[in-house]
Amino acid sequence: MKKRWMTVYVVLTLCLCAFPFVGMLWHQSDGSAENRELAEFPALKTEQGYNIEFLSEAGAWFEEHFAYRPALVTADALLRGRLFGVSTEDGVIQGTDGWLYYSDSLEDYLGSRVLSERSVFNLAHTLKLTQEYVEKNGRSFLFAVAPNKNSLYDEHMPYYDKVRAGQVRSMDRLLPALEKQGVHYVNLHELFGEQEEVLYHQRDSHWNNKGAALAAEAMLDALGKTHRSYETAGYTVRRDFEGDLDVMLYPEAVTPEDEIYYTEPFTYEYEGEVESNFDPEIRTVQTGAEGGLLMYRDSFGNALLPFFAQEYANARFSRGVPYYIDDMFFCDADTVVVERAERFLPDMCKNPPVFQAPSREIPLLQAQDCAGEPGDTTCTATDEGLFVKISGVIDEAYIADGTEIFLCIDGENAYEAFPVDIDAGGATSDCGYTVYIEKSRAPEEAFSAELYVDTDGGGAFARI
Numbered sequence: 001m002k003k004r005w006m007t008v009y010v011v012l013t014l015c016l017c018a019f020p021f022v023g024m025l026w027h028q029s030d031g032s033a034e035n036r037e038l039a040e041f042p043a044l045k046t047e048q049g050y051n052i053e054f055l056s057e058a059g060a061w062f063e064e065h066f067a068y069r070p071a072l073v074t075a076d077a078l079l080r081g082r083l084f085g086v087s088t089e090d091g092v093i094q095g096t097d098g099w100l101y102y103s104d105s106l107e108d109y110l111g112s113r114v115l116s117e118r119s120v121f122n123l124a125h126t127l128k129l130t131q132e133y134v135e136k137n138g139r140s141f142l143f144a145v146a147p148n149k150n151s152l153y154d155e156h157m158p159y160y161d162k163v164r165a166g167q168v169r170s171m172d173r174l175l176p177a178l179e180k181q182g183v184h185y186v187n188l189h190e191l192f193g194e195q196e197e198v199l200y201h202q203r204d205s206h207w208n209n210k211g212a213a214l215a216a217e218a219m220l221d222a223l224g225k226t227h228r229s230y231e232t233a234g235y236t237v238r239r240d241f242e243g244d245l246d247v248m249l250y251p252e253a254v255t256p257e258d259e260i261y262y263t264e265p266f267t268y269e270y271e272g273e274v275e276s277n278f279d280p281e282i283r284t285v286q287t288g289a290e291g292g293l294l295m296y297r298d299s300f301g302n303a304l305l306p307f308f309a310q311e312y313a314n315a316r317f318s319r320g321v322p323y324y325i326d327d328m329f330f331c332d333a334d335t336v337v338v339e340r341a342e343r344f345l346p347d348m349c350k351n352p353p354v355f356q357a358p359s360r361e362i363p364l365l366q367a368q369d370c371a372g373e374p375g376d377t378t379c380t381a382t383d384e385g386l387f388v389k390i391s392g393v394i395d396e397a398y399i400a401d402g403t404e405i406f407l408c409i410d411g412e413n414a415y416e417a418f419p420v421d422i423d424a425g426g427a428t429s430d431c432g433y434t435v436y437i438e439k440s441r442a443p444e445e446a447f448s449a450e451l452y453v454d455t456d457g458g459g460a461f462a463r464i
Contacts, residue, residue, distance in 0.1 A: 092249045099156035100245035102205040105148040105343045109157070111166015115173055117401040118430040119349045122419040124177035125404070126352050127338075129418065130325060131183055133355055139328055140335045143178070143185040144219055145171065146207070146300035148342040149200050152192050170345050186222045188215055189342075202257055204243030206300055209260040210235070216307035223335060225291070227311045234263040244299075268309040277302040282317045283331075284309035294333035296323045298341050308337075323353035349430070352418035354387060357435045362406055362414040362452055362461055377464055378424075379449055388442040390417075390449060391434040393424050398453055398464055399431040406452040406461070407435045410443060414452070 093101040107113035115123070131141040150157055154165065171189055178185050191214065192199060192207075199211030207215065213230040220227040241259035271283040278299060286309060293308060293315040295301065301317060309315050316331040328336050340348055375395035382389045390407060405417040415435050422432030433451075451464040 089249045092245045093158065093161070094249075095156040095158060097156055098202055098255070099153075100203045100243065100249065101150050101157060102148075102245060102343070105150055105205075106161065108148060108169050108343060108345075109150045109154065109166070110161065110164050111168055113170075113346065114166065114168060115170040115345060115349065116430050117173065118399065118419075119346070119421050120170070120173045120177045121402055122421060122430060122432075123345065123349045124174065124181045124183060126348075126418045126420070127178070127183045127185075128181040129358060129416065130323075130338075130353050130355075132358065133325060134328065134336045137328070139333065140223055141184055142219060142223055142335070142337045143183055144188055144215070144337070144339050145174075145185075145345070146215070146298075146339060146341045147171075147189045147192055149205055151189065151342060153198060153200060171342060174345065184222070186215075186218050188218065191215070191218055201241065201243050201259075203246035203255060204241070204257075205245055207303060208241075208258075209262070209303055212300075212303035213260075213262070213307055216304050219304075219337065219339075220308070220311060223337075225311055225335075227307075228264070230262060230307075236261050236263060266306045266310050268306070268315075277305045277317075278319075280319050284312075284315045284317075286310060286313055286315075289313045291335060292331060292333040293335050293337065294318070294328045294331055295337040295339065296320070297337075297339040298344060300341055301339050304339065321347075322351045325353050325355040346421070349421040350423070350428075352420050352434050354384070354436050356387075356438050356441070357407075357415035357417065360406055360414050360416050362408065377451065379451065381449075384436065387436040387438055389434065389436055391420075391422070391432065393422055393429050394431050394433060394451060394453070394464060396429070396431045398455075398462070400455050402455075404454045405433040406454070407433070408450045408452060409437070410447050411450070413441075 091103050093103055093106065095101055127143055131143075134141040151169070151171070154162065157165075175187065175189075192211070195214070197210075199214060200207050210230075213233075217227065217230060237258050238261060239256050239258050241257050242254045243257065246254045268284045268286040268289075271285060274282055282305065284305075289310070289312055291312050293312040295304075295308060295315065295317045296319075297304065297317060298319060301319075305317055308317075312335075314332060316327070316333065318327070323338065325336065327333075375397060376393060377395045377398075378392035379390065380392055382391075394405065403419070405419055406414055407417050408414045415437065417433035417435045420432040420434050421428050421430045423429075424432070452461045453464065454461050
């Protein structure tokens, strides 16, 4: 009898193990439920010959395509989430009471990846230079940071993260720097913190439509733009919203949650085909409205888009990085808005916008040479389409938190550089710089470049 039960056990185990493979004869996972692209089946032979990685690549393909994968992944996630309160998806934090958070925001929440004072200056000063360029060309500029969900509503974060949470975060450092640099911005952290109502989805990383309306109105007010009011507008509530985090964690068992839908219809129209508001570039037109808008945004801008499109005669919404600010000329925009999620601030420090660097008057003959050797200072020129990009890293010995950087070409033309964070030598340096020069202004032949710094912002330039 014991041998018989052992045989039954072995047979059942083998059947269970074989089921995901045999089931592929009639069913394969296509990745649609998991909102991502799955691995493609590898080629046995390539242009270089036989693929020596075929077996390992085939194994990776099978791991993502075995039969009923989404259902099995969901079952595993539900078991661990409901019983043990842990997430099976690296990108999702399992909170309490059904709340989910995006893992990309955890380092900032814990204070383990707070921007350095130099990085804060890099970002704030770059925004100042961008605003200066936009306003010099007769346009308005506005910057806004969409708060991380756990920056506003952390009461449902796991207890083991809450006890480790840092008291100082990147936004705490950035806001005073924006004030000091004179950047025109909207403090959405403060605005949302004043609201008693929760305006983010429980199972998504973004604000709901009511939160988007609140943010959009604050931004339009800051721009002095007349707009429709949603503070007392009528709306309906429908339980039909599927959160991005929910889809990632439970692809076959998504729990719809409430979403706000305003009763007064939006009347703007899309130009061209639009699959969703997350398309890389979207253009809209609104009959009877005035003005043009160029808005650089991320996924938080999906819900913002209708509120802005409703108020501008023409609008262009772009997710492209870096930001090509000269696009404001081609889309007839009188307003440039940059919206960025809080968790992406470190990336902003590394990706300055693209436009002609501002010319500066530098007393070259009066500049003193920096003491010592240039050390780790580097300078590289690359072709970037309509621009020549000159970038590199300056030895940190010459850089203080507020040091401005300048580049002089052939001893004549001086330009102010974007201070940036740069990945170099396997680490990130906050002593980088980037200059874009239009090819029409750049020397056609080889040229010399000299770097200057103004440590205290008082005009005491030093040559590196």
